[in-house]
Amino acid sequence: MLQIGKFNKLKVVKTVDFGVYLDGGEKGEILLPRKFVPEHLCGEGDEVDVFIYYDSEDRLIATTQTPKVKVGEFARLQVKSVTKVGAFLDWGLEAKDLLVPFREQNADMQPGNYYVVYVYLDFATGRIVASAKLDKFLDNVPPEYSANQPVDILVVQETSLGYKVIIESLHWGIIYHNEIFRPVKIGERLRAYIKQVRDDEKIDVALQPSGYDRIDPLSELILQRLEAENGVLPLSDKSPAEEIARYFQCSKKSFKKAIGALYKARRIVIDEDSIRRV
DSSP, rough: OOOTTTTEEEEEEEEEEEEEEEOOOGEEEEEEGGGGGGGTTSSTOOEEEEEEEOOOSOOEEEEOOOOOOOOTOOEEEEEEEEETTEEEESSSSSSSSSEEGGGGGGSSSOOEEEEEEEEEEEEOOOOEESSSSSGSSSSSSSSOTTTTTTEEEEEEOOOEEEEEEEEEEEEEEEEEEGGGSSOOOOEEEEEEEEEEEESEEEEEESSSOOOOOOOOOOOHHHHHHHHHHEEEESOTTOOOOOHHHHHHOHHHHHHHHHHHHHHTTTTTTOOSSSSSEE
């Protein structure tokens, strides 16, 4: 079945001067314009991965371009224009911008500004649209995560406590300010780890796994940095936390555990104000 707003593997049914037509099943033949036809595509029966969407004349069309977001996903996009029907976002495709109807805006969107939106198929029209009303697309299923489970997140908003994030395109979560040891940007996609799911189903996440799971990768990173710095780094277990965070985007506690493990393994020597590779 054809999935509009996503990539589909479709067969070529005929070739014309301006492109190739693909078998869209019950949706009929769909044009892949000539400029997007891969060089290796030879003719009828060949298959190609294409993104399917509606062009500016509301006709189904195919492209080999990769959009910034697909149906069922969240992304931070820039407003290109505002018309009487809503705001149009740049989602990386040439033929048509992405519409956010006025009813799907929390406040009037302004040209040039960026907003985090969810992309979906409007059941009434069948068209691909976006919504800035994120709450109705999140926390609709119970969170089933385990501690330290790796997850993909999208950073959405800074608050007094930290940053609100979207977890696996399913749930809201939060990263607290005192657990962030590197710059974080709105709209950034990151690998994170579940810290805990609270009794009220609120979810705390962290940018690093907790406990001893952190030692190995951080220790390896320290060894790599030592290699790049001719075997010496101006850090020790007595260095300020801010200086350690600047080098390794981690807490002083994690750094001390990591260099302690390296010291026990006889990989480094810890001096008063530096560490040295053995």
